[in-house]
Amino acid sequence: MTGRKTSSTNYSNQIFLEERCSLNELINLLSKRWITEILFGIEEGNNRFTTLKEELRHISDNILADRLRLLEEYKLISKESFIEIPPRVEYTLTDTGHELSRQLEVLCNFSDQCMVSKKAVSC
Amino acid sequence: MTGRKTSSTNYSNQIFLEERCSLNELINLLSKRWITEILFGIEEGNNRFTTLKEELRHISDNILADRLRLLEEYKLISKESFIEIPPRVEYTLTDTGHELSRQLEVLCNFSDQCMVSKKAVSC
DNA sequence: GTCATAACTCTTAATTTAATGAGTAACTAC
């Protein structure tokens, strides 16, 4: 999870795209592996680190931690820590998070119909 | 552009996600760099390799070729080749492609409002 | 005193993705 090399063409191209359209910024976030499932999981009330980890059986700890951090940074989820031993932390969707989730469900219906098995079929 | 290693955890996790929800397959496609801009470009009538290359100033040839191939494979665009010298090839959106483009515009409005400068603001 | 627990962090290694730069075909204009 070390930072990017901001002097690379790779980086400046990403910036070019994000400046052209904020959709590219959103897609860049959504394309991080596991992130949609984490968002949907939290929406459905699966709101803790360990239970999310159980649901998404193959995710590794550092990735889950990173994704939760990202979602919080983008204000799509918020985090509440309870001072207990062992610690308890709960995540919930923000209003923006709920709105995104709703939009993604629409897109999901589209992909269900149109992305069957690696190739689109006519809608 | 060589193939993936299908025995990796990286690969099997991607499959796990795509089987969980087809949205992940769609996002995986949309997350390929430049692909949304190519889709929008073609929608707006910028329908040739060279002109797309000019519009997206920093894209490299092999990436553009790969993205066009992908979009065609997913039946979001179709390709017409004219037997001329120098060759001429034109791309157009399929019905599915138009529908996707429409859906992405909605998502784009969302991201315009909510992804201001790397961090979401309340809607 | 050893183990378990939750929610993480850190380093390193494997894998995937994107970029660079050269090359191709077939013809036209100069």
Place this chain on the structure above:
DNA sequence: GTAGTTACTCATTAAATTAAGAGTTATGAC
């Protein structure tokens, strides 16, 4: 006969992303 055109392909290198595995902290249960 040299350069220019379009729509590509190919091999190599650079960079980014993901995964693996160990470590942390404070406490309660045994």
